[in-house]
Amino acid sequence: MVAIHITTGSNTPIFQQIVAQVRAAIASGRWKVGDPLPSVRSLAKELVVNHNTVAKAYKQLLQDGLIDSHQGRGYFVAKRREIYTKAERVRRVRKLVQPLVSEAITLGLSSDEIVSLLKQELGKLRQSDE
Amino acid sequence: MVAIHITTGSNTPIFQQIVAQVRAAIASGRWKVGDPLPSVRSLAKELVVNHNTVAKAYKQLLQDGLIDSHQGRGYFVAKRREIYTKAERVRRVRKLVQPLVSEAITLGLSSDEIVSLLKQELGKLRQSDE
Amino acid sequence: MVAIHITTGSNTPIFQQIVAQVRAAIASGRWKVGDPLPSVRSLAKELVVNHNTVAKAYKQLLQDGLIDSHQGRGYFVAKRREIYTKAERVRRVRKLVQPLVSEAITLGLSSDEIVSLLKQELGKLRQSDE
Amino acid sequence: MVAIHITTGSNTPIFQQIVAQVRAAIASGRWKVGDPLPSVRSLAKELVVNHNTVAKAYKQLLQDGLIDSHQGRGYFVAKRREIYTKAERVRRVRKLVQPLVSEAITLGLSSDEIVSLLKQELGKLRQSDE
DNA sequence: GTGGTCTAGACCACG
DNA sequence: GTGGTCTAGACCACG
Numbered sequence: 001m002v003a004i005h006i007t008t009g010s011n012t013p014i015f016q017q018i019v020a021q022v023r024a025a026i027a028s029g030r031w032k033v034g035d036p037l038p039s040v041r042s043l044a045k046e047l048v049v050n051h052n053t054v055a056k057a058y059k060q061l062l063q064d065g066l067i068d069s070h071q072g073r074g075y076f077v078a079k080r081r082e083i084y085t086k087a088e089r090v091r092r093v094r095k096l097v098q099p100l101v102s103e104a105i106t107l108g109l110s111s112d113e114i115v116s117l118l119k120q121e122l123g124k125l126r127q128s129d130e
Numbered sequence: 131m132v133a134i135h136i137t138t139g140s141n142t143p144i145f146q147q148i149v150a151q152v153r154a155a156i157a158s159g160r161w162k163v164g165d166p167l168p169s170v171r172s173l174a175k176e177l178v179v180n181h182n183t184v185a186k187a188y189k190q191l192l193q194d195g196l197i198d199s200h201q202g203r204g205y206f207v208a209k210r211r212e213i214y215t216k217a218e219r220v221r222r223v224r225k226l227v228q229p230l231v232s233e234a235i236t237l238g239l240s241s242d243e244i245v246s247l248l249k250q251e252l253g254k255l256r257q258s259d260e
Numbered sequence: 261m262v263a264i265h266i267t268t269g270s271n272t273p274i275f276q277q278i279v280a281q282v283r284a285a286i287a288s289g290r291w292k293v294g295d296p297l298p299s300v301r302s303l304a305k306e307l308v309v310n311h312n313t314v315a316k317a318y319k320q321l322l323q324d325g326l327i328d329s330h331q332g333r334g335y336f337v338a339k340r341r342e343i344y345t346k347a348e349r350v351r352r353v354r355k356l357v358q359p360l361v362s363e364a365i366t367l368g369l370s371s372d373e374i375v376s377l378l379k380q381e382l383g384k385l386r387q388s389d390e
Numbered sequence: 391m392v393a394i395h396i397t398t399g400s401n402t403p404i405f406q407q408i409v410a411q412v413r414a415a416i417a418s419g420r421w422k423v424g425d426p427l428p429s430v431r432s433l434a435k436e437l438v439v440n441h442n443t444v445a446k447a448y449k450q451l452l453q454d455g456l457i458d459s460h461q462g463r464g465y466f467v468a469k470r471r472e473i474y475t476k477a478e479r480v481r482r483v484r485k486l487v488q489p490l491v492s493e494a495i496t497l498g499l500s501s502d503e504i505v506s507l508l509k510q511e512l513g514k515l516r517q518s519d520e
Numbered sequence: 521g522t523g524g525t526c527t528a529g530a531c532c533a534c535g
Numbered sequence: 536g537t538g539g540t541c542t543a544g545a546c547c548a549c550g
Contacts, residue, residue: 013540023232040523050542055523063323065348066236071401072522072549081348082238088325088343089237093247096233100226101251106153106194107219108212111252117223118248121231122241141331143534180535273525283492300538310527315538326496332534332537342498349497353507356490361511363486366413366454367479368472371512377483378508381491382501403549440550524547532539 004038006047014049018057026066026077028125037067037075134168136177144179148187156196156207167197167205262290264298266307274309278317286326286337288385297327297335394428396437404439408447416456416467427457427465 006017025031037043040058044051058075061067065083067075084092104114136147155161167173170188174181188205191197198208214222234244262285266277285291297303300318304311318335321327325343327335344352364374396407415421427433430448434441448465451457458468474482494504 015540020229020232023236024228027232027235039521041521050544051523052543053541056540058523064236069401069523070399071403071524074522080238082345083348084237085342085345088341089239090243090247092237093230093234093239093244094251096230097247097251100223100230101248102150102153103226104223105157107214107222109219109223111249113220114223114252115245115248117220117227118231118245119241121224121227122244125231125235125241139330141329143331145534183535186534275525280489280492283496284488287492287495299536301536310529311538312528313526316525318538324496329538331539334537340498344497349499350503350507352497353490353494353499353504354511356493357507357511360483360486360490361508362410362413364483365417367474367482369479369483371509373480374483374512375505375508377480377487378491378505379501381484381487382504385491385495385501405549443550446549522549525545526547527545528543530540530542532541534537 004043004047006049014047015053015057015060018043018047018054019060022057022061023066031077033077033079035077037077039074134173134177136179144177145183145187145190148173148177148184149190152187152191153194153196161207163207163209165207167207169204264303264307266309274307275313275317275320278303278307278314279320282317282321283326291337293337293339295337297337299334394433394437396439404437405443405447405450408433408437408444409450412447412451413454413456421467423467423469425467427467429464 004018004021006014008014010017012020022031022037031037037058038046040054041051044054047054058067058069062069062075065081066078068078069075101114104117109117134148134151136144138144140147152161152167161167167188168176170184171181174184177184188197188199192199192205195211195213196208197205199205231244234247239247262281264278264281266274268274270277272280282291282297291297297318298306300314301311304314307314318327318329322329322335325341326338328338329335361374364377369377394408394411396404398404400407412421412427421427427448428436430444431441434444437444448457448459452459452465455471455473456468457465459465491504494507499507
C-alpha cells in the first residue's frame with residue numbers, strides 16, 4: 001500500500017496531485033495490476049477533501065487507461081494497454097516538457113544539468129524494475 | 131531590441147509567454163544589465179493585448195529579481211542575483227521532472243524518447259537565442 | 261447555430277446528452293472547425309442546468325479532441341486529429357454496438373433490419389457531406 | 391435447461407447480463423412458452439450472486455412481457471406479445487443508432503468498418519443461439 | 521458499501 | 536465575461 005499525500009496550499013490542483021501520485025505508484029511498479037485503489041469516499045475522508053475531487057482524479061486515470069472501474073466494486077490497477085496514437089503521446093509529453101525547460105532555465109540550470117536530472121529520475125525507475 | 135511574439139491561439143497564458151521571452155532574452159545576454167524594457171503601455175499596444183497583461187508579466191519578472199523598477203522611469207534589466215542555492219534550484223527542477231517521467235512512462239515512451247524530447251525543447255531555446 | 265435540447269426525465273445523463281448533440285453537430289458538418297461553442301455558463305443558463313454539468317460535457321469533448329479550449333476565451337470546434345489507437349477506437353465503438361444489438365434484438369428486429377437501419381443513418385451523413 | 395453465465399469482471403451490471411441471456415434463450419426458442427425459469431433463489435445460489443440481483447432481472451423481464459409470474463409457483467416463459475408497433479420499435483432502435491454513428495464517425499471509422507463491427511456482434515449472437 | 525450524477529454556490533485565473 | 540477548482544450535500548444504481 002502506498003500512502004497518498006496532498007498539499008492544499010500548492011498551486012497544483014488537488015485532483016492533479018492525486019493523479020500524479022497514483023501514476024507514480026503504478027509507473028514504479030509499487031502498485032500491481034489488479035490491486036484495488038482506495039475507495040473514492042474513503043480516500044476523500046482520509047485526505048479531508050470532497051469526494052468529487054477524488055472522483056475527478058480517478059476519472060482521469062480511468063480515461064488514460066491506467067485503472068479500470070467495476071460498478072459497485074471500485075477501481076483497480078489496469079493491465080497496460082495503448083490508448084493513444086504515437087503522435088498524441090508525444091504531444092502530451094511535450095506539453096509537460098515545455099514548462100519544465102522554461103522553469104529550469106529560469107532557475108539558472110544549464111541544458112546539460114537538466115538532461116542529467118532527467119536521466120537520474122529515469123535511472124531510479126529502472127533500478128526499481130530490476 | 132528584441133521583438134516579443136505571442137500566440138493567442140495557444141493555451142499558455144499571454145502573460146506567461148511574455149515572461150518566458152523576457153527571461154530568454156536576459157538569459158541569453160541579448161538584453162544586458164541596465165537595458166530598459168519596453169514600457170507597459172507601448173508593449174501592450176504592440177502586442178495588441180490588455181496593458182494589465184503586460185503589467186502582470188513585468189510584476190512576475192520583478193518578483194523573480196530579473197528586472198528592477200524605477201518609479202516613473204520604467205523597468206530595467208537587473209543585475210543577476212542568485213535567489214536560490216544550487217541545492218534548492220535542483221530540488222525545484224526535480225519536482226517538475228518526476229511527474230513528467232511518470233506520465234511519459236505510463237504513456238509508453240521509452241527513456242530514450244523522453245530524453246530526446248527534452249533535448250529537442252532545449253534545442254529550440256538555443257536557436258531562438260542566436 | 262445548432263440548438264441543443266435536453267430531456268431531464270431521460271435515463272441518459274444530461275452531460276451525455278450534451279456530448280451526443282455536440283458530437284452529432286460536428287460529425288454532420290453543421291458546426292465547422294473554428295466555430296465557437298456556446299459558453300459554459302450561457303448554455304447552462306439556457307438549459308437550466310448547473311454550469312458544472314455543461315463543463316463536464318465540454319471536458320469530455322475536449323478529451324476526445326473534438327474541441328479546443330482557449331483559457332478565458334471559450335471552446336471551439338477543433339481541427340480533426342487522431343487521438344486514439346485503432347484498437348482503442350474499435351474498442352469504444354464496440355462498447356456502443358453491444359447495447360444496440362441487445363436492445364434491437366429484444367425489440368424483435370431481425371439482423372438484416374438492424375444493419376439496414378445503421379446503413380440508413382450512415383447514408384444521411386454522406387448526403388449532408390455532399 | 392440453458393445455463394446462464396455471468397462475468398463479474400465486466401462493467402455490465404449482473405442483472406442486465408441475466409436479462410440478456412434469458413432474452414436470448416427465449417428468442418432463440420431454446421426456452422419454450424410455459425417453461426419454468428429457475429427459481430430466484432436457486433439461480434442466485436448457482437451464480438453466487440445476491441438474490442435481489444436475480445429478482446431484479448426477472449422483474450425486468452416481467453415488465454418486458456417476456457415472462458409471467460404465478461404467485462408462489464415461480465416464473466414462466468410467456469406467450470409472445472407484441473408490445474410496440476413496428477414503427478415504435480424502429481424509432482427506438484434508431485435513437486440508439488444515431489449516437490453510435492456520431493461517435494464512430496468522430497473516432498475516424500469508416501462506414502464500412504462500422505457496419506462490419508455491427509455484423510460481428512450480430513454474428514456472435516447467432517453462434518450462441520446454435 | 522461501492523461509484524455516478526447533479527445542484528448551488530464560492531473563489532480563483534486570465535484579460 | 537471567459538473557464539477551472541472545490542465544497543457540501545442530495546439522490547440514485549448496483550448488490
